[in-house]
Amino acid sequence: MLTLHNYFRSSTSTRLRAALNLKGLDYDYRPVSLLKAEQKAPGFLARNPAGLVPVLELGDGTCLTQSLAIIEYLDETHPEPPLLPADALGRARVRGLAYMIACEVHPLNNLRVLQFIASQYGADDAGKAAWFRHWVAETFGALETTLAASPETGIFCHGDTPGLADLCLYAQVWNNRRFDVDQSGYPTINRIFEALDGIEAFSRAAPPAQPDAV
Amino acid sequence: MLTLHNYFRSSTSTRLRAALNLKGLDYDYRPVSLLKAEQKAPGFLARNPAGLVPVLELGDGTCLTQSLAIIEYLDETHPEPPLLPADALGRARVRGLAYMIACEVHPLNNLRVLQFIASQYGADDAGKAAWFRHWVAETFGALETTLAASPETGIFCHGDTPGLADLCLYAQVWNNRRFDVDQSGYPTINRIFEALDGIEAFSRAAPPAQPDAV
Numbered sequence: 001m002l003t004l005h006n007y008f009r010s011s012t013s014t015r016l017r018a019a020l021n022l023k024g025l026d027y028d029y030r031p032v033s034l035l036k037a038e039q040k041a042p043g044f045l046a047r048n049p050a051g052l053v054p055v056l057e058l059g060d061g062t063c064l065t066q067s068l069a070i071i072e073y074l075d076e077t078h079p080e081p082p083l084l085p086a087d088a089l090g091r092a093r094v095r096g097l098a099y100m101i102a103c104e105v106h107p108l109n110n111l112r113v114l115q116f117i118a119s120q121y122g123a124d125d126a127g128k129a130a131w132f133r134h135w136v137a138e139t140f141g142a143l144e145t146t147l148a149a150s151p152e153t154g155i156f157c158h159g160d161t162p163g164l165a166d167l168c169l170y171a172q173v174w175n176n177r178r179f180d181v182d183q184s185g186y187p188t189i190n191r192i193f194e195a196l197d198g199i200e201a202f203s204r205a206a207p208p209a210q211p212d213a214v
Numbered sequence: 215m216l217t218l219h220n221y222f223r224s225s226t227s228t229r230l231r232a233a234l235n236l237k238g239l240d241y242d243y244r245p246v247s248l249l250k251a252e253q254k255a256p257g258f259l260a261r262n263p264a265g266l267v268p269v270l271e272l273g274d275g276t277c278l279t280q281s282l283a284i285i286e287y288l289d290e291t292h293p294e295p296p297l298l299p300a301d302a303l304g305r306a307r308v309r310g311l312a313y314m315i316a317c318e319v320h321p322l323n324n325l326r327v328l329q330f331i332a333s334q335y336g337a338d339d340a341g342k343a344a345w346f347r348h349w350v351a352e353t354f355g356a357l358e359t360t361l362a363a364s365p366e367t368g369i370f371c372h373g374d375t376p377g378l379a380d381l382c383l384y385a386q387v388w389n390n391r392r393f394d395v396d397q398s399g400y401p402t403i404n405r406i407f408e409a410l411d412g413i414e415a416f417s418r419a420a421p422p423a424q425p426d427a428v
Contacts, residue, residue, distance in 0.1 A: 048356075049355075049356040049359045049360055050314060050318070050353065050356035050357075050360075051356070052318075062303070064306050064310065065310050066309065066310040066313040066314065066317065068309065068313055068317070069305075069306050069307075069309035069310040069312075069313055070306065070310075072305065072306070072309055073302055073303070073305065073306040073309075076302045076305065077302050088287055088290045088291050089276070089287070091283075091286065091287065091290065092278050092283050092284065092286070092287040093283075095280065095282065095283035095286055095287075096278065096279050096280040096283040096284075098283075099280040099282055099283055100264060100280065102317055103280065103282070103316055103317055103320075103321050104264070104266070104321060106317075107317050107318060107321035107322060108321060108322060108327065112352075113322065116348070117335070120335075120345075121331070121334075121335040121337075123335075131334075134330070138326075139264065141263075142262075142263040142264035142265070143264075145263045146263055146264075149263075
């Protein structure tokens with residue numbers, strides 16, 4: 001049995017929940033409250049010294065960390081349905097789209113960074129929201145351009161089956177909603193989000209659907 | 215022939231140069247000065263709408279973006295020497311180590327973020343260095359603990375052949391040097407860096423060895 005240590009609102013957790021759902025894998029949901037700093041408690045640090053969610057604990061106690069590394073592991077060990085295209089160029093495109101979000105947007109906008117700019121620079125709620133929206137805009141404009149311009153974009157980010165890039169896009173748009181990001185300039189991203197939200201594996205992974213949602 | 219659009223000091227560029235060297239792939243080096251904002255020029259944006267280096271241009275003009283996506287592509291299309299272990303759990307470990315740097319440290323510390331905290335919050339050079347060192351410390355402590363504790367760590371991050379995680383570690387330590395990061399708490403990381411620096415594929419990829427180095 002798999003155990004998922006995660007937090008309803010964490011976007012990296014949302015990605016991973018959707019991947020587990022797409023693969024048809026059951027898991028025991030263990031909430032880790034980032035607001036209560038439970039990810040810094042000794043019990044959690046023994047599972048992941050970095051003090052970050054999500055952690056996927058395998059049946060033998062092995063703890064996997066970093067959402068994208070876990071998702072690649074799931075895709076290798078449970079190949080159906082595939083989360084990456086069959087061809088190397090397609091895989092490079094999908095990973096590139098995924099990393100636009102995972103390496104350019106999310107790392108700048110997670111809770112610990114927002115808390116740090118508050119403590120370090122006195123950013124208030126409006127300042128934190130402005131910071132969040134700045135980094136979304138920096139990348140989402142290019143992501144929209146890239147998706148809209150490519151014949152490889154289909155119902156989803158790459159063709160007509162959801163994959164790695166869609167997992168990241170879906171989770172990030174949920175995050176954007178919390179900070180009232182103006183999504184009007186991103187029609188392709190919005191269209192893909194709505195298509196994903198119509199899939200039960202995704203909607204069941206959404207933050208409000210989790211047992212620890214408040 | 216491959217064309218590498220990159221910048222000597224960009225840590226994502228350093229990763230990719232070392233990967234190309236390990237694979238024995240020749241490339242035409244095209245400098246893109248981030249200080250002169252050449253990555254925002256129309257000619258470059260046509261290659262990567264995100265305005266980020268590196269971009270690897272293939273012989274047919276196809277432009278690949280996002281260093282880790284390109285490195286996975288190189289590993290799939292040129293399997294020798296492999297940059298990831300043969301087993302799925304080993305690959306999850308190596309990708310997890312790589313993403314600790316690529317998703318937790320580097321995104322917070324690249325030039326555009328340092329420029330933004332200067333313009334937004336008035337951070338001076340000392341403030342930018344403090345920001346840089348904060349995010350290194352947040353992750354490098356855990357990275358050191360993880361590497362030091364695991365029997366899977368060898369001469370390099372995973373066993374005795376350099377791979378994906380080593381590419382990220384090598385480039386990040388070069389970055390750390392620029393901001394006088396105190397590396398004394400990271401003996402395992404330092405030992406691995408020195409071992410990597412003894413390999414010509416890595417040392418030839420280092421920032422000072424590039425034609426645009428200043």
